[in-house]
Amino acid sequence: MTMRRVDDIPLSELKGKHILVRSDFNVPIVNGEVADLFRVEQGWKTVQYLSEHGAKVIIISHIGRDPQESLEPVARAIKKIGRVVFIADLTGPATRGAVYAMREGEILLLENLRHDSREAENDESFAKELASLADIYVDDAFAAAHRAHASIVGVAKFIPSYAGFLMCHEIQEIDSARAPVHPSFAILGGAKFETKAPLIKLLLEKYDHVFITGALSNDVFRARGLSVGRSLVSKELPSEDIISHPHFLAPIDVTVESSDGHARVKKPNEILTDERMVDIGPDTVAMLAPHIAEANFILWNGPTGIYEEGYDSYTEQIAQLATKTQTKVVIGGGDTIAAIANVDLSNNPNIFLSTGGGAMMEYLLKGNLPGIEALK
Numbered sequence: 001m002t003m004r005r006v007d008d009i010p011l012s013e014l015k016g017k018h019i020l021v022r023s024d025f026n027v028p029i030v031n032g033e034v035a036d037l038f039r040v041e042q043g044w045k046t047v048q049y050l051s052e053h054g055a056k057v058i059i060i061s062h063i064g065r066d067p068q069e070s071l072e073p074v075a076r077a078i079k080k081i082g083r084v085v086f087i088a089d090l091t092g093p094a095t096r097g098a099v100y101a102m103r104e105g106e107i108l109l110l111e112n113l114r115h116d117s118r119e120a121e122n123d124e125s126f127a128k129e130l131a132s133l134a135d136i137y138v139d140d141a142f143a144a145a146h147r148a149h150a151s152i153v154g155v156a157k158f159i160p161s162y163a164g165f166l167m168c169h170e171i172q173e174i175d176s177a178r179a180p181v182h183p184s185f186a187i188l189g190g191a192k193f194e195t196k197a198p199l200i201k202l203l204l205e206k207y208d209h210v211f212i213t214g215a216l217s218n219d220v221f222r223a224r225g226l227s228v229g230r231s232l233v234s235k236e237l238p239s240e241d242i243i244s245h246p247h248f249l250a251p252i253d254v255t256v257e258s259s260d261g262h263a264r265v266k267k268p269n270e271i272l273t274d275e276r277m278v279d280i281g282p283d284t285v286a287m288l289a290p291h292i293a294e295a296n297f298i299l300w301n302g303p304t305g306i307y308e309e310g311y312d313s314y315t316e317q318i319a320q321l322a323t324k325t326q327t328k329v330v331i332g333g334g335d336t337i338a339a340i341a342n343v344d345l346s347n348n349p350n351i352f353l354s355t356g357g358g359a360m361m362e363y364l365l366k367g368n369l370p371g372i373e374a375l376k
Contacts, residue, residue: 003163003375006046006138015054016104020134021047021164022151024141024355025061025074025109028338034077038337039143039355044081046140046164047107051082056102058133059084059109060151062144067114075109084109090116091129099133119150127154140164142171145371146359156374163375166355171372173352174363177330180297182208187288187318189214189302190333194236199365203299204247209291211249212238213304218277220250221268229256230276249291251304253281255311263311279305280314285321292321298329300336301360307339319343326350332360 023043028035050057063069075086084107089095098108113119118126127150131137137155139145144152145167155161163171180186186207190196193216203210212220215232222228223237242248250268256275257263265281284304292298304318305311319340322329325348331337332354345351354360363369 003168003372004161005168006049006140006162006164009136009162011053014050017055017136018099018102018134019050019055019057020130020137020155020159021050021057021059022137022139022141022144022155023047023059023061023164024143025059025071026063026143027074027077028334029064029069029073032073034073036338036341037077037080038353040074040078041081042355043140043164043166044078046138046166048082049165050138051105051107054104056099056104057107058099058102059107060090060113060130061109061141062113062119062151064112067112067117069112069114071109071112078109083107087111091126091133095133113149113151120147122148122150122154124150124154126150128158131155131158134159137161138164139371139375140166141371142167142354143356143359145356145369146362148370152371153374161375163372167372170354170356170360171363173330174332174354174356174360175367176328177297177299178206178364178367180207180299181328182297183295184208184297184299185291185295186210187298187300187302188212189216189304189336191215191232191234193219193234193238196361197236197238197242199361200238200242202365204242204245207247207299208295209247209249211288211291213251213280214302216302217251217254217280221271221277224268226269227271227273228277229271229273230259231271232276249287251280251284252287253283255279255281255305255314278309279311282314285314285317288318289321292318292327293325295325295327298322298325298327299364300329300331301333301357303336303339307335312339315339316343319345322351323347328352330354333357
C-alpha cells in the first residue's frame, strides 16, 4: 500500500477546504530571530500549492528542545517568502475562532505543538482536537517522521491523509541512497557509536567505501588501542568486524586541540593526553578526493569536525570536491548542512540536501518511519 500524495487531491476539492499541514519548521533561533530558513523554504512549496488553489491552510510544527519555545519568530521570518498569520494557541478558542474566520488561500501558523505535553505522548485526544480543525491532513515533515507523536501518527487516523511534496521528494532521494549506484561512497559522522552501529554495518554491505569521521572516528582509534586524549568517546566501541572490513575507511591524520586552545595536525598515534580531536587533517582530505571523484553515488551525513567551534574547513573542502563532480550526492543532517552553508553547491545540480538528520538515518536503516507508515 502506497502513500497518497497531495497532488492526488482533485483541485476542485481543495478550494475552500481547511487543510492541516504538519510541516517541520524546527529552525535555529539566534537572539530571537531565525538564523537559517532552509527547512522553511523546502517545506513552503506544499503550503504555497495548497494556498494558490484556494485551500485554507493551517500549519502545525514543533520547534527547539524547550517545550515552551515559540514559533512566533518563524512566523516573522516566513513573511519574507509568503503571507502567514501566527496564532499563539493550538486547539483552544483563539485557534478555533481564527480557523472559522479563514478565507480561501489564507495561511495560519499555530504555536509550537510541544506546548501541549500530549503531542509527544501521542495522546489520541490531542490528535482528535488537531484533526477537528480541518477536512484534510497533509504530512510534509519528513525530518520529524521518525517520532510517533500525535501530529505525526495520530491525526492521520481521523481525517483523509496525504504526503506533501517535500515528504515525497525526501523518500525518493533517500530510497536511491538505500540502493546506491556503484561505485558508491558513504561519509558518516556524528557521535554515539552505539546508535550508529547498525547503520554502519548496513552501509558497509551496500557501499564500496564507508568513511567514518567526526566523534565516531575517536571510537575507531580507541578500538585500535590508540590514545585519544580528551576526545569524546562513546559507551560502545566498534567491533573488529567493522574496523577490519575491506570497505571501511577512517582518518589518516587529525586536527587536535591542546588544553591551551592551540590546534595542530597530527597522526592518530601521536595524540597526547591533554589533546582532543576536533577535525580530520589535509592528508585525509587528499585520501578521500579520488573516492569522491570516482563515485557514481555519494551519501553524506555528519561534518568531519566540531564546526560550531570553527573547525569547518575540512568539511567545506569535502563539499567543494563534491561540487566538482556531476555525481549524485545526498547530504543530510542539520549539522552537515549548517557546516557547508558557505559553500556554493550550484556547480553540481545532482546534490540533494535532506531536511532530515535522525529521520534520514532511521529511514536508511529501516526503509520506513512511523510518519510514513501512518500515511499508507
